[in-house]
Amino acid sequence: MKTVYKFATMTVVMFVVMFFVSSFVFSQTATTKEPPTTTTQNLIRGVIGAVSSDNSWSGYSVENILPGAALFPISSTTTVFYFGFTAGTTADISNMVVYTTARGSLTVTAVTPVTLGGSSSPSINLSNTTTCPLAPSAAHPCIVRFDPTTLTMTPSSDYYFMVYFTSDSNNSSIGGAEPSPAQTSIVGNYFGGTDYTRLKVGGVLPGAGNRAPNFLMYVMNN
Protein backbone atom coordinates (compact mmCIF):
# COMPACT_ATOMS: atom_id res chain seq x y z
CA MET A 1 0.00 0.00 0.00
CA LYS A 2 2.96 2.29 0.77
CA THR A 3 4.23 1.87 -2.80
CA VAL A 4 0.79 2.66 -4.14
CA TYR A 5 0.79 5.97 -2.20
CA LYS A 6 4.26 6.73 -3.54
CA PHE A 7 3.04 6.31 -7.12
CA ALA A 8 -0.11 8.27 -6.38
CA THR A 9 2.00 11.15 -5.06
CA MET A 10 4.32 10.92 -8.03
CA THR A 11 1.37 11.01 -10.42
CA VAL A 12 -0.08 14.12 -8.77
CA VAL A 13 3.31 15.87 -8.85
CA MET A 14 3.75 14.95 -12.50
CA PHE A 15 0.36 16.43 -13.35
CA VAL A 16 1.16 19.67 -11.60
CA VAL A 17 4.58 19.96 -13.25
CA MET A 18 3.20 19.06 -16.68
CA PHE A 19 0.39 21.56 -16.33
CA PHE A 20 2.73 24.44 -15.56
CA VAL A 21 5.31 23.47 -18.15
CA SER A 22 2.69 22.99 -20.88
CA SER A 23 0.92 26.21 -19.96
CA PHE A 24 4.18 28.12 -20.22
CA VAL A 25 5.54 26.52 -23.37
CA PHE A 26 2.29 26.46 -25.31
CA SER A 27 1.20 29.91 -24.22
CA GLN A 28 4.32 31.17 -26.00
CA THR A 29 3.18 29.64 -29.25
CA ALA A 30 -0.55 29.83 -28.93
CA THR A 31 -0.73 33.60 -28.62
CA THR A 32 -0.12 35.78 -31.62
CA LYS A 33 3.60 36.23 -31.78
CA GLU A 34 4.57 39.64 -30.55
CA PRO A 35 7.87 40.63 -32.05
CA PRO A 36 10.86 40.95 -29.79
CA THR A 37 11.42 44.49 -28.60
CA THR A 38 14.73 44.61 -30.41
CA THR A 39 13.03 44.24 -33.79
CA THR A 40 12.32 47.48 -35.60
CA GLN A 41 8.63 47.44 -36.42
CA ASN A 42 6.05 49.78 -37.87
CA LEU A 43 3.62 51.27 -35.36
CA ILE A 44 1.37 52.42 -38.18
CA ARG A 45 1.30 51.95 -41.95
CA GLY A 46 3.90 54.40 -43.21
CA VAL A 47 4.40 55.82 -46.67
CA ILE A 48 4.58 53.13 -49.33
CA GLY A 49 5.49 53.60 -52.95
CA ALA A 50 6.64 56.64 -54.81
CA VAL A 51 6.40 60.17 -53.39
CA SER A 52 6.26 63.60 -54.91
CA SER A 53 7.81 66.76 -53.56
CA ASP A 54 5.97 69.62 -51.85
CA ASN A 55 8.29 72.62 -51.49
CA SER A 56 8.80 75.88 -49.58
CA TRP A 57 8.01 75.57 -45.89
CA SER A 58 9.31 78.79 -44.41
CA GLY A 59 7.00 79.89 -41.59
CA TYR A 60 4.77 76.81 -41.77
CA SER A 61 3.51 74.51 -39.04
CA VAL A 62 3.35 71.00 -40.46
CA GLU A 63 0.84 68.71 -38.81
CA ASN A 64 0.95 64.95 -39.26
CA ILE A 65 -1.75 62.90 -37.61
CA LEU A 66 -1.38 59.34 -36.41
CA PRO A 67 -4.96 58.17 -35.95
CA GLY A 68 -5.36 55.78 -33.06
CA ALA A 69 -7.75 53.80 -35.24
CA ALA A 70 -4.89 52.96 -37.60
CA LEU A 71 -2.30 51.81 -35.07
CA PHE A 72 -0.95 48.29 -35.37
CA PRO A 73 -1.52 46.15 -32.28
CA ILE A 74 2.03 46.32 -31.04
CA SER A 75 3.05 47.90 -27.78
CA SER A 76 6.17 50.00 -27.61
CA THR A 77 7.45 52.34 -24.93
CA THR A 78 9.18 54.43 -27.57
CA THR A 79 7.98 56.08 -30.74
CA VAL A 80 10.38 57.16 -33.45
CA PHE A 81 9.50 59.52 -36.29
CA TYR A 82 11.19 59.56 -39.70
CA PHE A 83 11.00 62.63 -41.94
CA GLY A 84 11.60 62.52 -45.68
CA PHE A 85 13.17 65.56 -47.35
CA THR A 86 13.01 65.86 -51.12
CA ALA A 87 14.81 69.19 -51.68
CA GLY A 88 16.94 71.83 -49.97
CA THR A 89 20.29 72.12 -48.25
CA THR A 90 19.38 73.09 -44.68
CA ALA A 91 16.12 72.67 -42.79
CA ASP A 92 15.68 74.96 -39.79
CA ILE A 93 13.17 73.76 -37.24
CA SER A 94 12.00 76.09 -34.46
CA ASN A 95 10.20 73.47 -32.40
CA MET A 96 8.67 69.99 -32.54
CA VAL A 97 6.07 68.31 -30.32
CA VAL A 98 3.58 65.47 -30.33
CA TYR A 99 0.12 66.34 -29.10
CA THR A 100 -2.06 63.61 -27.68
CA THR A 101 -5.83 63.94 -27.88
CA ALA A 102 -8.70 61.62 -27.17
CA ARG A 103 -9.58 59.81 -30.36
CA GLY A 104 -11.62 62.11 -32.59
CA SER A 105 -11.00 65.16 -30.41
CA LEU A 106 -8.89 68.25 -31.11
CA THR A 107 -8.31 69.06 -27.43
CA VAL A 108 -4.77 68.46 -26.29
CA THR A 109 -4.41 66.09 -23.35
CA ALA A 110 -0.61 65.75 -23.39
CA VAL A 111 2.38 67.39 -25.00
CA THR A 112 5.54 65.40 -25.68
CA PRO A 113 8.69 67.16 -26.92
CA VAL A 114 10.44 65.71 -29.95
CA THR A 115 14.15 66.23 -30.48
CA LEU A 116 16.89 65.59 -32.97
CA GLY A 117 20.36 65.24 -31.54
CA GLY A 118 18.88 66.30 -28.21
CA SER A 119 17.49 69.57 -29.53
CA SER A 120 13.91 70.59 -30.24
CA SER A 121 15.15 73.30 -32.61
CA PRO A 122 17.67 71.56 -34.85
CA SER A 123 19.12 72.73 -38.12
CA ILE A 124 19.41 69.74 -40.40
CA ASN A 125 22.25 69.82 -42.89
CA LEU A 126 20.75 68.10 -45.93
CA SER A 127 23.89 68.58 -48.01
CA ASN A 128 25.93 66.50 -45.58
CA THR A 129 26.38 63.01 -46.99
CA THR A 130 26.28 61.45 -43.54
CA THR A 131 22.76 62.86 -43.15
CA CYS A 132 21.71 62.35 -46.76
CA PRO A 133 23.83 59.83 -48.68
CA LEU A 134 22.15 61.05 -51.87
CA ALA A 135 21.03 64.61 -52.58
CA PRO A 136 17.37 64.86 -51.54
CA SER A 137 14.86 64.38 -54.35
CA ALA A 138 11.45 62.84 -54.87
CA ALA A 139 13.17 59.76 -56.31
CA HIS A 140 15.56 59.54 -53.35
CA PRO A 141 14.06 61.20 -50.28
CA CYS A 142 16.54 61.85 -47.50
CA ILE A 143 15.25 60.06 -44.43
CA VAL A 144 15.98 61.76 -41.12
CA ARG A 145 15.37 59.78 -37.95
CA PHE A 146 14.40 61.86 -34.93
CA ASP A 147 15.36 60.91 -31.40
CA PRO A 148 13.12 58.26 -29.85
CA THR A 149 10.30 59.78 -27.82
CA THR A 150 9.04 58.13 -24.66
CA LEU A 151 5.55 57.95 -26.03
CA THR A 152 3.46 54.82 -25.84
CA MET A 153 0.62 55.16 -28.29
CA THR A 154 -2.79 53.64 -27.76
CA PRO A 155 -5.69 53.18 -30.19
CA SER A 156 -7.99 55.22 -27.96
CA SER A 157 -5.98 58.38 -28.62
CA ASP A 158 -4.94 60.35 -31.68
CA TYR A 159 -1.46 61.83 -32.03
CA TYR A 160 -0.48 65.02 -33.82
CA PHE A 161 3.18 65.43 -34.69
CA MET A 162 3.60 69.20 -35.15
CA VAL A 163 6.77 70.76 -36.56
CA TYR A 164 7.27 74.48 -37.05
CA PHE A 165 9.73 75.44 -39.78
CA THR A 166 11.48 78.72 -39.00
CA SER A 167 10.62 81.64 -41.27
CA ASP A 168 13.91 81.93 -43.14
CA SER A 169 15.42 81.55 -46.59
CA ASN A 170 16.75 78.04 -45.96
CA ASN A 171 13.25 76.73 -45.49
CA SER A 172 12.02 78.41 -48.65
CA SER A 173 13.86 75.82 -50.67
CA ILE A 174 13.25 72.65 -48.69
CA GLY A 175 10.88 69.97 -49.96
CA GLY A 176 8.84 67.39 -48.09
CA ALA A 177 7.94 63.90 -49.24
CA GLU A 178 4.28 63.67 -50.13
CA PRO A 179 2.57 60.40 -51.07
CA SER A 180 -0.91 59.91 -52.42
CA PRO A 181 -3.40 59.70 -49.52
CA ALA A 182 -4.05 56.03 -50.29
CA GLN A 183 -0.44 55.09 -49.64
CA THR A 184 -0.39 55.50 -45.89
CA SER A 185 -2.50 55.64 -42.73
CA ILE A 186 -0.92 58.96 -41.74
CA VAL A 187 -2.95 62.09 -42.44
CA GLY A 188 -1.55 65.58 -42.96
CA ASN A 189 -2.31 69.28 -42.80
CA TYR A 190 -0.30 72.51 -42.61
CA PHE A 191 -0.81 76.06 -41.42
CA GLY A 192 1.11 79.12 -42.63
CA GLY A 193 2.35 81.96 -40.50
CA THR A 194 1.79 80.56 -37.01
CA ASP A 195 3.88 78.38 -34.72
CA TYR A 196 1.39 75.79 -33.49
CA THR A 197 3.94 73.83 -31.49
CA ARG A 198 3.39 75.90 -28.33
CA LEU A 199 -0.09 74.71 -27.39
CA LYS A 200 -0.64 73.65 -23.79
CA VAL A 201 -2.69 70.81 -22.37
CA GLY A 202 -6.33 71.85 -22.74
CA GLY A 203 -5.57 73.86 -25.88
CA VAL A 204 -7.28 73.12 -29.17
CA LEU A 205 -5.50 72.08 -32.34
CA PRO A 206 -5.95 74.36 -35.36
CA GLY A 207 -7.53 71.65 -37.48
CA ALA A 208 -7.83 67.99 -38.32
CA GLY A 209 -6.17 66.32 -41.28
CA ASN A 210 -7.38 66.98 -44.77
CA ARG A 211 -4.66 65.60 -47.03
CA ALA A 212 -1.72 63.26 -47.41
CA PRO A 213 1.12 63.70 -44.95
CA ASN A 214 4.06 65.99 -45.61
CA PHE A 215 7.55 64.96 -44.53
CA LEU A 216 6.48 62.19 -42.13
CA MET A 217 7.15 58.83 -43.77
CA TYR A 218 7.49 56.26 -41.00
CA VAL A 219 6.56 55.87 -37.36
CA MET A 220 8.34 52.98 -35.74
CA ASN A 221 9.30 51.54 -32.39
CA ASN A 222 12.96 52.21 -33.10
Add this chain to the structure above:
Amino acid sequence: MKGIFKFATLTLVTSAVLVLGFSQQAAAAAKPLNLVRGVVGPVAANSSWANYSVLNAIPGAGLIPITSANTVFYLGFTAGSTADISNMVLYTTARGSLTITAATPVKLGGVSNPSINLASPSVCPIVEISTFNPCSVRLDPVAVSLSALNDYYLVVFFTNDSNNSTIGATVPRFPLSSLNGWFIGGTDETRIAVGGSIPAGNSGAQPYFLMYVMSN
Protein backbone atom coordinates in the same frame (compact mmCIF):
# COMPACT_ATOMS: atom_id res chain seq x y z
CA MET B 1 1.75 -4.50 -7.67
CA LYS B 2 -1.50 -4.42 -9.67
CA GLY B 3 -2.25 -0.97 -8.25
CA ILE B 4 1.15 0.28 -9.32
CA PHE B 5 0.56 -0.78 -12.91
CA LYS B 6 -2.85 0.88 -12.85
CA PHE B 7 -1.29 4.19 -11.76
CA ALA B 8 1.53 3.89 -14.27
CA THR B 9 -0.96 3.25 -17.09
CA LEU B 10 -3.14 6.13 -15.97
CA THR B 11 -0.15 8.47 -15.92
CA LEU B 12 0.94 7.47 -19.41
CA VAL B 13 -2.52 7.84 -20.89
CA THR B 14 -3.03 11.24 -19.28
CA SER B 15 0.34 12.46 -20.50
CA ALA B 16 -0.46 11.36 -24.03
CA VAL B 17 -3.82 13.15 -23.96
CA LEU B 18 -2.27 16.34 -22.58
CA VAL B 19 0.55 16.45 -25.13
CA LEU B 20 -1.82 15.73 -28.02
CA GLY B 21 -4.26 18.37 -26.85
CA PHE B 22 -1.66 21.10 -26.56
CA SER B 23 -0.04 20.20 -29.86
CA GLN B 24 -3.43 20.83 -31.51
CA GLN B 25 -3.48 24.21 -29.83
CA ALA B 26 -0.02 24.96 -31.20
CA ALA B 27 -1.07 23.87 -34.66
CA ALA B 28 -4.05 26.19 -34.48
CA ALA B 29 -1.66 29.01 -33.62
CA ALA B 30 0.16 28.45 -36.92
CA LYS B 31 -2.86 29.67 -38.85
CA PRO B 32 -2.12 32.02 -41.76
CA LEU B 33 -1.66 35.67 -40.83
CA ASN B 34 -1.39 38.66 -43.12
CA LEU B 35 2.09 40.15 -43.27
CA VAL B 36 0.85 43.20 -45.16
CA ARG B 37 -2.56 44.57 -46.09
CA GLY B 38 -3.50 42.59 -49.17
CA VAL B 39 -6.15 43.11 -51.80
CA VAL B 40 -9.49 43.95 -50.26
CA GLY B 41 -12.76 44.49 -52.07
CA PRO B 42 -13.69 43.63 -55.63
CA VAL B 43 -11.15 43.15 -58.37
CA ALA B 44 -11.03 44.00 -62.06
CA ALA B 45 -9.09 42.10 -64.72
CA ASN B 46 -6.09 42.98 -66.83
CA SER B 47 -5.51 40.36 -69.52
CA SER B 48 -2.85 39.10 -71.95
CA TRP B 49 0.50 38.64 -70.22
CA ALA B 50 2.64 36.76 -72.74
CA ASN B 51 6.24 37.99 -72.51
CA TYR B 52 5.63 40.35 -69.60
CA SER B 53 7.50 40.75 -66.34
CA VAL B 54 5.12 41.58 -63.52
CA LEU B 55 6.65 43.41 -60.58
CA ASN B 56 4.92 43.76 -57.23
CA ALA B 57 6.37 45.81 -54.39
CA ILE B 58 5.91 44.83 -50.75
CA PRO B 59 7.04 48.00 -48.99
CA GLY B 60 8.63 47.61 -45.58
CA ALA B 61 6.62 50.64 -44.42
CA GLY B 62 3.44 48.67 -44.97
CA LEU B 63 4.38 45.56 -43.04
CA ILE B 64 2.20 44.48 -40.17
CA PRO B 65 4.38 43.82 -37.11
CA ILE B 66 4.21 40.06 -37.10
CA THR B 67 7.31 37.93 -37.17
CA SER B 68 7.23 34.96 -39.49
CA ALA B 69 10.07 32.77 -40.67
CA ASN B 70 8.20 32.14 -43.91
CA THR B 71 6.49 34.31 -46.48
CA VAL B 72 3.78 32.97 -48.74
CA PHE B 73 2.55 34.74 -51.86
CA TYR B 74 -0.88 34.28 -53.43
CA LEU B 75 -1.45 35.10 -57.10
CA GLY B 76 -4.94 35.86 -58.41
CA PHE B 77 -6.07 34.86 -61.90
CA THR B 78 -9.27 36.08 -63.53
CA ALA B 79 -9.07 34.39 -66.94
CA GLY B 80 -7.24 31.76 -68.94
CA SER B 81 -6.73 28.02 -68.84
CA THR B 82 -2.97 27.68 -68.38
CA ALA B 83 -0.42 30.16 -67.05
CA ASP B 84 3.16 29.48 -68.09
CA ILE B 85 5.75 31.09 -65.85
CA SER B 86 9.40 31.19 -66.91
CA ASN B 87 10.79 32.31 -63.57
CA MET B 88 9.84 33.88 -60.23
CA VAL B 89 12.08 35.70 -57.76
CA LEU B 90 11.84 37.84 -54.65
CA TYR B 91 14.24 40.79 -54.57
CA THR B 92 15.20 42.49 -51.30
CA THR B 93 16.42 46.09 -51.08
CA ALA B 94 17.07 48.46 -48.20
CA ARG B 95 13.95 50.52 -47.52
CA GLY B 96 13.67 53.30 -50.09
CA SER B 97 16.58 51.96 -52.15
CA LEU B 98 16.36 50.28 -55.53
CA THR B 99 19.63 48.38 -55.18
CA ILE B 100 19.08 44.65 -54.81
CA THR B 101 20.69 43.12 -51.74
CA ALA B 102 19.25 39.61 -52.10
CA ALA B 103 17.47 37.54 -54.73
CA THR B 104 15.45 34.60 -53.44
CA PRO B 105 13.88 32.05 -55.79
CA VAL B 106 10.11 31.66 -55.52
CA LYS B 107 8.55 28.37 -56.48
CA LEU B 108 5.32 26.53 -57.04
CA GLY B 109 5.38 22.79 -56.58
CA GLY B 110 9.12 22.99 -56.12
CA VAL B 111 9.90 24.67 -59.44
CA SER B 112 10.49 28.29 -60.40
CA ASN B 113 8.99 27.82 -63.87
CA PRO B 114 5.62 26.17 -63.29
CA SER B 115 2.72 25.82 -65.67
CA ILE B 116 -0.44 26.43 -63.71
CA ASN B 117 -3.50 24.55 -64.90
CA LEU B 118 -6.27 27.05 -64.23
CA ALA B 119 -8.83 24.70 -65.74
CA SER B 120 -8.23 22.09 -63.06
CA PRO B 121 -10.78 22.13 -60.22
CA SER B 122 -8.03 21.13 -57.82
CA VAL B 123 -6.23 24.39 -58.65
CA CYS B 124 -9.25 26.62 -59.20
CA PRO B 125 -12.30 25.12 -57.47
CA ILE B 126 -14.65 27.38 -59.41
CA VAL B 127 -13.75 26.41 -62.94
CA GLU B 128 -15.08 29.43 -64.75
CA ILE B 129 -12.68 31.91 -63.22
CA SER B 130 -13.56 35.57 -63.57
CA THR B 131 -13.35 38.88 -61.75
CA PHE B 132 -16.22 37.61 -59.57
CA ASN B 133 -14.49 34.30 -58.93
CA PRO B 134 -10.76 34.88 -59.17
CA CYS B 135 -8.56 31.84 -58.73
CA SER B 136 -6.07 32.33 -55.93
CA VAL B 137 -2.91 30.27 -56.34
CA ARG B 138 -0.73 29.77 -53.29
CA LEU B 139 2.97 29.66 -54.13
CA ASP B 140 5.41 27.62 -52.07
CA PRO B 141 6.50 29.23 -48.79
CA VAL B 142 9.67 31.28 -49.13
CA ALA B 143 12.10 31.13 -46.22
CA VAL B 144 12.37 34.88 -45.90
CA SER B 145 11.42 36.81 -42.76
CA LEU B 146 10.22 40.22 -43.91
CA SER B 147 11.72 43.25 -42.16
CA ALA B 148 10.23 46.74 -41.92
CA LEU B 149 13.65 48.14 -42.75
CA ASN B 150 13.62 46.54 -46.21
CA ASP B 151 11.46 46.67 -49.30
CA TYR B 152 10.65 43.52 -51.26
CA TYR B 153 9.76 42.94 -54.91
CA LEU B 154 8.08 39.80 -56.21
CA VAL B 155 8.84 39.51 -59.91
CA VAL B 156 7.20 36.97 -62.21
CA PHE B 157 8.04 36.54 -65.89
CA PHE B 158 5.29 35.06 -68.02
CA THR B 159 6.57 33.01 -70.95
CA ASN B 160 6.02 34.35 -74.45
CA ASP B 161 3.37 31.86 -75.60
CA SER B 162 -0.25 31.63 -76.62
CA ASN B 163 -1.42 30.34 -73.23
CA ASN B 164 -0.37 33.54 -71.55
CA SER B 165 -2.13 35.64 -74.16
CA THR B 166 -5.45 34.73 -72.59
CA ILE B 167 -4.68 34.81 -68.89
CA GLY B 168 -6.05 37.61 -66.73
CA ALA B 169 -4.63 39.23 -63.63
CA THR B 170 -6.54 40.48 -60.62
CA VAL B 171 -6.31 44.24 -60.21
CA PRO B 172 -7.96 45.82 -57.17
CA ARG B 173 -10.82 48.15 -58.02
CA PHE B 174 -10.02 50.34 -55.04
CA PRO B 175 -6.52 51.39 -53.97
CA LEU B 176 -6.76 49.90 -50.51
CA SER B 177 -3.89 47.45 -50.37
CA SER B 178 -0.35 48.20 -49.23
CA LEU B 179 1.03 46.53 -52.35
CA ASN B 180 2.18 48.31 -55.49
CA GLY B 181 2.52 46.83 -58.95
CA TRP B 182 3.70 47.50 -62.46
CA PHE B 183 4.81 45.55 -65.50
CA ILE B 184 7.44 45.58 -68.22
CA GLY B 185 6.93 44.01 -71.66
CA GLY B 186 9.48 42.03 -73.62
CA THR B 187 12.08 41.57 -70.89
CA ASP B 188 12.64 38.91 -68.27
CA GLU B 189 13.34 41.00 -65.15
CA THR B 190 13.70 37.98 -62.88
CA ARG B 191 17.40 37.46 -63.63
CA ILE B 192 18.85 40.59 -62.02
CA ALA B 193 21.82 39.82 -59.79
CA VAL B 194 22.53 41.22 -56.33
CA GLY B 195 23.87 44.75 -56.74
CA GLY B 196 21.61 45.40 -59.71
CA SER B 197 18.72 47.81 -59.64
CA ILE B 198 14.97 47.29 -59.45
CA PRO B 199 13.52 48.27 -62.85
CA ALA B 200 11.81 51.66 -62.98
CA GLY B 201 8.08 52.06 -63.31
CA ASN B 202 6.62 51.90 -59.80
CA SER B 203 4.15 54.76 -59.75
CA GLY B 204 2.21 53.57 -56.73
CA ALA B 205 -0.39 51.68 -58.76
CA GLN B 206 -2.15 48.72 -57.20
CA PRO B 207 -0.70 45.23 -57.69
CA TYR B 208 -1.17 42.86 -60.61
CA PHE B 209 -1.78 39.19 -59.76
CA LEU B 210 -0.42 39.48 -56.22
CA MET B 211 -3.34 39.43 -53.82
CA TYR B 212 -2.00 38.34 -50.44
CA VAL B 213 1.30 38.06 -48.60
CA MET B 214 0.92 35.82 -45.57
CA SER B 215 2.77 33.79 -43.01
CA ASN B 216 1.32 30.60 -44.41
